[in-house]
Amino acid sequence: MSKKMYVSLAFTNIKKNKNIFFPFGISAVTMIALFYMIYAIQDQTSKSEGFYGIVSVNQVLSLGVGICGIFAAGVIFYTNSFLMKQRSKELGLYSILGMEKRHIANVLFWELALLGFGCTAAGLGFGILFSRLMFLLLLKMMKFGSVIPFGISGNIVLRTALLFVLVFAAGMMRNALMLTRMNPIDLLKDESRGEREPKAKWLQAVLAVVCLGVGYAIAVTTENPIRAIAVFFFAVILVMAGTHLLFMSGSVAILKLLKKNKRYYFHKTHFITVSGMMYRMKRNAAGLSNICILSTAVLIVLSTTISLYTGVSDSVNRSYQRDVQTSFMCPTEQMRITEAEKAGIEPEAALVEAEVEQAVSEHAKKYGVDVSNVFQKFSLFLISEEAGRNAFTEISNRDGALEGAVMVNIVTQEEYNRFAGDKMQLEELPDGEVWIWDSADQIGDGETFTLYGSEFTAKYLPQEQMQGQDMTLYVDNEFGMVENSFRCVFMMVSSRQELERLTDEIHLFCGRDPDGGVSQIKYQYWFDIDGSGQQREQFLNTLRDCLNRAGIPHVATVGNKFEELEYFEKLYANLFFIGLFIGTMFLLATVLIIYYKQVSEGFEDRSRFEILQKVGMDKREVKKVITTQILQVFFLPLLLSCVHIAFAFFIVKRILAIMGFVNVGLFVGCTVASILVFAAVYGIVYYLTAGAYYRIVYAAD
Numbered sequence: 001m002s003k004k005m006y007v008s009l010a011f012t013n014i015k016k017n018k019n020i021f022f023p024f025g026i027s028a029v030t031m032i033a034l035f036y037m038i039y040a041i042q043d044q045t046s047k048s049e050g051f052y053g054i055v056s057v058n059q060v061l062s063l064g065v066g067i068c069g070i071f072a073a074g075v076i077f078y079t080n081s082f083l084m085k086q087r088s089k090e091l092g093l094y095s096i097l098g099m100e101k102r103h104i105a106n107v108l109f110w111e112l113a114l115l116g117f118g119c120t121a122a123g124l125g126f127g128i129l130f131s132r133l134m135f136l137l138l139l140k141m142m143k144f145g146s147v148i149p150f151g152i153s154g155n156i157v158l159r160t161a162l163l164f165v166l167v168f169a170a171g172m173m174r175n176a177l178m179l180t181r182m183n184p185i186d187l188l189k190d191e192s193r194g195e196r197e198p199k200a201k202w203l204q205a206v207l208a209v210v211c212l213g214v215g216y217a218i219a220v221t222t223e224n225p226i227r228a229i230a231v232f233f234f235a236v237i238l239v240m241a242g243t244h245l246l247f248m249s250g251s252v253a254i255l256k257l258l259k260k261n262k263r264y265y266f267h268k269t270h271f272i273t274v275s276g277m278m279y280r281m282k283r284n285a286a287g288l289s290n291i292c293i294l295s296t297a298v299l300i301v302l303s304t305t306i307s308l309y310t311g312v313s314d315s316v317n318r319s320y321q322r323d324v325q326t327s328f329m330c331p332t333e334q335m336r337i338t339e340a341e342k343a344g345i346e347p348e349a350a351l352v353e354a355e356v357e358q359a360v361s362e363h364a365k366k367y368g369v370d371v372s373n374v375f376q377k378f379s380l381f382l383i384s385e386e387a388g389r390n391a392f393t394e395i396s397n398r399d400g401a402l403e404g405a406v407m408v409n410i411v412t413q414e415e416y417n418r419f420a421g422d423k424m425q426l427e428e429l430p431d432g433e434v435w436i437w438d439s440a441d442q443i444g445d446g447e448t449f450t451l452y453g454s455e456f457t458a459k460y461l462p463q464e465q466m467q468g469q470d471m472t473l474y475v476d477n478e479f480g481m482v483e484n485s486f487r488c489v490f491m492m493v494s495s496r497q498e499l500e501r502l503t504d505e506i507h508l509f510c511g512r513d514p515d516g517g518v519s520q521i522k523y524q525y526w527f528d529i530d531g532s533g534q535q536r537e538q539f540l541n542t543l544r545d546c547l548n549r550a551g552i553p554h555v556a557t558v559g560n561k562f563e564e565l566e567y568f569e570k571l572y573a574n575l576f577f578i579g580l581f582i583g584t585m586f587l588l589a590t591v592l593i594i595y596y597k598q599v600s601e602g603f604e605d606r607s608r609f610e611i612l613q614k615v616g617m618d619k620r621e622v623k624k625v626i627t628t629q630i631l632q633v634f635f636l637p638l639l640l641s642c643v644h645i646a647f648a649f650f651i652v653k654r655i656l657a658i659m660g661f662v663n664v665g666l667f668v669g670c671t672v673a674s675i676l677v678f679a680a681v682y683g684i685v686y687y688l689t690a691g692a693y694y695r696i697v698y699a700a701d
Contacts, residue, residue, distance in 0.1 A: 006103075006106045006107055006109075006110050007110050007114075009107050009110075010107050010108075010109075010110035010111040010113075010114055011114065013107070013111055014111060014114065014115065019599065019692065020083055020596070020599060021083070021115070023592060023595050023596070024079050024080070024083060024115070024592075025115060025118070025119055027075060027076075027079060027588055027589075027592045028076050028079075028115070028119035028123065028164075029119050029122045029123045029126065030123070030126075030584075030588055031072035031075055031076060031123070031585065031588070032072065032119060032120055032122075032123025032124065032127065032160065032164055033122075033123045033124075033126040033127040033130065034068060034072065034127070034581055034584060034585060035065075035068050035069055035072045035123075035127075035160060035163075036123065036124055036127030036128070036131065036156065036157070036160045037127050037130060037131040037134045037581075038061065038064055038065055038068050038134075038578070038581050039065050039068075039069075039156050039159070039160060040127070040128075040131045040135075040152075040153060040156050041061060041131065041134060041135050041138060042058065042061035042062055042064070042065050043153055043155075043156050044135065044151075044153075045058045045061055046058050046062075060571065060574045060575060060578060061574065061578065063578075064578035064581060064582065067578075067582055068581055068582060068585060069163060071582070071585050071586075071589075072164075072167075072585060073163070073164075073167045075585070075588070075589045075592070076164070076167050076168070076171070077167060077170060077171055077174070078589075079592055079596070080112065080171040080174070080175070081171075081174065082596050084108075084174075084175055084178055101179050101180070104179060105175070105176050105179050108172070108175045108176075108179070109172055109175075109176075112168055112171055112172050112175065113168070113172075115168075116164070116165065116168030116171075119164075120161055120164050120165065120168075123164070124157060124160060124161060127160070128152055128157070131152075137577075138573070138574070138577050141309075141573035141574075141576065141577060142569065142570040142573045142574065143566075143569060143570070143573075202249075204245050204248065204249035205245070205246075205249045207242075207245055208242045208243075208244075208245030208246040208248075208249065209242070209246075210242075211238045211239070211241045211242030211245060212238070212239060212242035212243070212246065213242075214238050215235045215236075215238035215239040215242060215647075216239070216647040218231050218234065218235040218238070218651070219235050219647045219648055219650050219651040220647060220650050220651075222650075222651055222654065223654070224403065224486070224654075226658070227403065228651050228654040228655050229655055229658070231651075232651055232652075232655060235648075235651065239644060239648075240293055243289045243292050243293055243640065243644075244289045246289070246640075247288045247289040247292070248289070287593050287596075287597045288597075288636065288637050289637070290593055291590055291593050291594060291597075291637040292636075292637035292638075292640050292641050292644075293641075294586050294587075294589055294590040294593070295590055295637060295638055295641040295678065295682070296641040296644045296645060296648075297586050298583050298586040298587050298590065298678060299641065299645050299671070299674050299675060299678055300645065300648060300652065301579045301582050301583045301586070302579055302580075302583045302674045302678075303645075303667070303670045303671040303673075303674040303675075304579070304652060304656065304667075305572075305575050305576040305578070305579030305580075306576060306579070306670045306673075306674065307656065307661060307663075307666055307667045307670040307671075308572040308575055308576065308656070308659065308661055309572045309573055309575070309576035310666065310670065311661055311663045311666045311667075312565070312568050312569050312572050313565065314661075314663050314666070315568065315659075315660040315661050315662070315663070316561060316564050316565045316568055316660075317561070318660070318662065319564065319660060320559070320560070320561035320564055321375075321473055321526065322373060322375060322526035322527055322528055322561075323527065323528045323529050323560060323561050323562070324526065324527055324528070324529060324540070324543070324558075324559070324560045324561070325524065325525075325526045325557070325559050325560070326356075326360075326524070326525045326526070326543075326547070326555070326557065326558050326559075327522050327523065327524045327525075327556045327557045328351055328356070328522070328523045328524075328525075328552065328553070328554050328555055328556055329520045329521070329522060329523075329554035329556050330350070330351050330378065330520065330521040330522065330523050330554065331520060331521075331554070332500040332503050332504050332521065333347075333350065333500065334504050335504075335507075335520070336348055336350070348553055349553070351523055351552070351553055351554070353376060353523070353525075355550065355551075355552060356523075356525050356547070356552055357374070357525070358550075359546060359547055359550035359552060360525070360527065360543075360546075360547075363539065363542070363543060363546040364529070364539060367531070367535050367538050367539040367542075368531055368532075368535050369529050369530065369531040369535050369536060369539045370529065370530040370531060371527050371528070371529055372527065372528050372529075372530065373527060373528040374525070374526070374527045375419065375473055375524075375525075375526040375527070376415065376419070376523070376524060376525045376526070377411055377412070377415045377416070377419070377473075377474060377523075377524050378411065378412050378415055378496050378499055378521055378522070378523050378524075379409060379410060379411045379412075379474075379521070379522055379524065380409075380410040380411075380499060380502070380503055380519060380520075380521050380522070381407070381408070381409050381410075381519060381522070382407075382408040382409075382410070382452075382506070382519055383395050383405055383406075383407060383408075384405070384406045384407075384408050384451075384452075385404050385405060385406055386404070386406060387450075389442070390442065390443055390447060390448065390449035390450065391449065391450040392406055392408060392449070392450065392451050392452065392489070393452055393453075393509075394452065394510050405486050405487075406486065406487045406488070406489060407486050407487070407488045407489070408451065408488075408489045408491065409474075409475070409488070409489070409490050409491065410491045410492075410493060410499060410502065411474050411490075411491075411492055411493075411499075412492065412493060412494070412495055412496050412498070412499055413426055413428070413429075413435065413492045413493065413494050413495070414494060414495045414496065415496075416471075416474060416492065420471075424465065424471070426465070426492070428494065429459055429494070432455070432456060432457055433456065433457045433458075433459050434456045434457070434458065434459065434491055434492055434493055434494075435459050435460075435461050435491070435492035436449075436456075436458040436459065436460060436461065436489065436490065436491050436492070437460070437461045437466055437475075437489070437490040437491075438487075438488075438489050438490075439487055439488040439489070440487045443458050443460075443489070444458070444460065445458060445459065445460035446458065446459075451491075451502075451506075452505065452506040452509045452510065453505065453509040454502060454505050454506075454509075456491075461490075461492075474490075475490055496521075499521055500521065503519075503520070503521055506519075522556065536562065540560050540562070540563070543558050544558040568660070587678075587681070590682075590685075591685050591689075594634070594685055594686070594689050595685075595689045595692065598689040598690065598692055598693040599692055599693070599696065634686050634690075635682075635686075638679065638682055642675060645671065645675065649667075649668075649671065652667075653667060
């Protein structure tokens with residue numbers, strides 16, 4: 001056969017089998033276009049400089065390029081495999097008619113070559129056409145405006161083309177390998193061969209329940225947010241394995257139990273539905289489980305990225321309770337003396353709060369900015385562990401997950417009373433007695449507890465005191481996102497001098513020199529500012545230099561809400577943008593699997609449809625049975641994916657907390673909204689693909 005003949009046959013096959021080739025082409029073009037767009041945008045941001053947050057944006061986009069590339073290649077390879085499976089009878093007929101395997105291989109080669117060339121060219125064309133629009137959308141979401149230029153990179157075009165040329169080449173190799181194992185007679189008899197009733201594999205069914213149960217248990221019971229990241233992917237693998245096993249064996253086992261129920265089974269609708277679903281589960285378990293997993297992935301990706309994007313202001317406001325927050329490390333007197341002796345110099349002076357206030361005030365006047373709503377405190381934050389009941393010591397497990405950690409936050413009552421309102425003042429306590437609050441409620445009022453060898457008597461803070469706005473500033477900022485994940489102990493000593501004495505005792509208890517101890521006292525000075533945008537920007541950009549020039553020792557952090565909000569708006573907008581891309585890819589793959597599943601089942605059910613009519617059921621009854629069966633099977637993956645989401649909610653919530661997002665109500669709303677929108681899209685997909693199914697089935701009439 002000539003090359004021209006192979007090309008002609010390939011083109012004819014594509015044209016005549018458009019009901020299976022057309023969806024493949026559309027999905028391939030979309031995947032290639034999406035990959036090119038995100039790759040081009042990432043390349044453009046990597047060349048941009050001088051924009052706040054552009055580095056993190058580029059890093060996230062680079063990760064998105066990798067994910068989208070792998071997934072796009074996987075979808076194209078998978079759908080090509082599905083196409084070959086659907087054409088088994090056609091390929092067997094070619095062999096019976098005298099075509100050798102090498103001739104069939106050449107036809108298949110040119111089919112995929114034509115599709116690959118056309119899809120790659122069209123995908124790149126659409127990608128180039130819409131990439132600038134997507135780039136402008138990303139800039140709009142990140143509030144960059146249109147200040148970053150955008151152009152077409154020939155290098156990115158070539159790399160994208162090369163990637164998908166390799167993908168289609170891998171598909172050609174897979175097709176050739178399949179042909180070497182092909183038995184023409186078996187392929188021709190594949191559809192007419194009688195099927196045996198599937199056996200219920202109870203061991204696999206039990207294993208499915210175990211995998212899902214363990215995965216769900218990990219998601220629900222993992223309290224430590226740091227540990228949650230480590231175990232999340234393990235839980236995902238367990239749930240994916242459990243989902244596959246459940247559809248492959250567990251579903252058949254459940255249907256077997258329904259079949260044993262004589263009262264339920266011997267009903268004309270139930271009889272046909274249960275029997276049909278039993279065979280359907282056997283033949284389509286992999287497709288159904290893939291639909292379920294992809295649906296879950298779409299919902300998690302969209303709900304989390306939307307939550308982060310819409311809740312960015314809430315997250316920043318929780319971290320920044322004033323416009324500007326500065327902090328200074330405050331070594332104790334003993335620390336300063338020890339350090340000076342080592343260096344052979346005079347000990348440096350202690351931090352004076354008035355000097356910080358004066359430096360900030362003078363700097364504000366210089367730039368015409370008003371300072372108000374000042375908040376200040378001294379605190380000592382310790383990551384500890386329990387050494388017995390009501391006894392805390394230095395943590396020994398520093399594996400990153402901080403298992404068993406107890407967060408101890410110590411502040412001064414002197415500073416609190418100066419800041420708090422008259423009704424929220426705390427009475428002075430005798431020596432050895434301190435105010436305390438324990439998130440685990442294990443330290444009772446009047447009980448004795450030990451902190452790094454120092455013994456105290458607890459005076460429990462009243463509930464109304466802890467809920468007051470004044471106390472919230474002292475508690476929330478220090479504990480931050482660890483609250484509800486670790487045990488937290490909040491403690492008040494009388495004064496700064498008492499806090500320094502306790503710090504020295506802690507260092508001594510841990511066996512360290514005072515200058516290299518466990519932790520240091522931190523002084524925090526927060527305030528709001530008011531002024532024009534330019535005045536605020538000049539004030540904030542030069543504030544750290546001002547504090548250094550004023551001789552304020554140990555300036556640790558100088559942060560502000562405005563830059564923080566700008567940074568996270570860009571980062572979360574970028575994540576949302578990536579989420580839309582990945583979610584679109586996942587959704588497209590889901591639609592593709594659903595479509596091909598409907599087409600394959602349509603060809604399978606055509607003969608069964610004829611038999612049902614021959615045994616006495618009218619067309620209306622047959623259609624009712626088939627519709628019921630399809631609906632149950634079709635929406636089963638969506639139902640199970642909602643169950644996965646319900647259990648994953650707990651662990652995803654804790655992972656989001658590490659990123660600063662703790663608005664559970666917003667996360668719930670975004671998750672529910674994502675499920676509802678996805679269910680609506682899923683229903684539309686069902687309606688459209690069911691039409692293809694019915695056209696195939698009723699073609700027998």
